[in-house]
Amino acid sequence: PLNCGIVGLPNVGKSTIFNALTSAKAQAANYPFCTIDPNTGVVSVPDERLQKIAALIQPKSLVPTTMEFIDIAGLVEGASKGEGLGNQFLGHIRATDAIAHVVRCFDDPEVIHVAGGVNPLHDMDIINTELLLADLESVEKRRTRTERAAKSADGKAKAELAVLDKLLEVLNAGKPARTADLSADEKLIARELFLITAKPQLYVANVDEAGLTSGNAYTAAVEKRAEEEGAQVVRICGALESEIALLEPEERTEFLADMGLSEPGLNRLIHSAYRLLDLITYFTAGVQEVRAWTIRRGTKAPGAAGVIHSDFERGFIKADCYSSDDLFALGSEQAVKEKGLLRSEGKEYVVKDGDILFFKFNV
């Protein structure tokens, strides 16, 4: 599954947020929650549509879709030069699909700030610079090799060299690789480099309770900077989330209502990370089970079937399909059929978010 790495300076609240994400009670109830290793957690993706479909179909079980979060601690100033366990941590980040960058936006004299004082823009610069330097180093190394190959008139190497030069220009200007202006072909070449700053990134502003609804001076600065970068910001109170995560679902609803909140901040984080990864959800719905599945936006029906089982993809014949919105509007599967809204889709059908699919396949 695709995953999102949680990065940030020490003591900004990464582990607090990660632990809240992976300990939230609802997931344990609905999904065989597992921790792959202490730093990797599988989190169910909250989706009201799942409950709404289940209410109409009355299945025996209900299974949400999931995504993975990885707590990547240990990134400090100088990591790209091997400070701390720098290179090892950078390696972990390189293996993720997207990055949630936690920034401290709360004051607390009890919690030491590694860079002297709370200053989110400075913190963002430190982390982003380390990530950038790590990329710069890998591109430079690669360039030395590629240049040699390009001399022997290797066409592929020449194409790669052009991409590397574009990336170097961007990185040397202090900008992340994701801002490089590359053609579709060049992007494919760049993807092989596993650059950290090419990955999509969002910021998590870790605030105190007071800053949660209306923000504070720190979040204002983070939001302004993020806007300039075209990045999303999710405001969260790590300390509060870890309390909420421990509550039973009924208690939780009450607690949130008392706080004037409609859902835990973690839900917003999960949804933002899901969007950042360009993921969408489709459903399978039968009397045995109603289940949500994750695919990349743009996936065609056979690929979507392959998420369930590779045999489904290999033997794909067609998919019967209707939209969950139509189901909600009309109130029953029967009504959807009578309105002629149940379609039969073939191999070229691009699955949409919220589709309910029934696959027909050869075995």
Ligand code: GDP
């Ligand atoms: P990490 O090093 O980034 O993983 O940071 P931790 O999650 O270990 O948090 C560092 C310290 O900050 C711990 O003592 C937490 O209890 C505290 N902390 C985390 N989130 C919050 C928060 O929202 N408010 C306050 N006041 N303290 C927090």
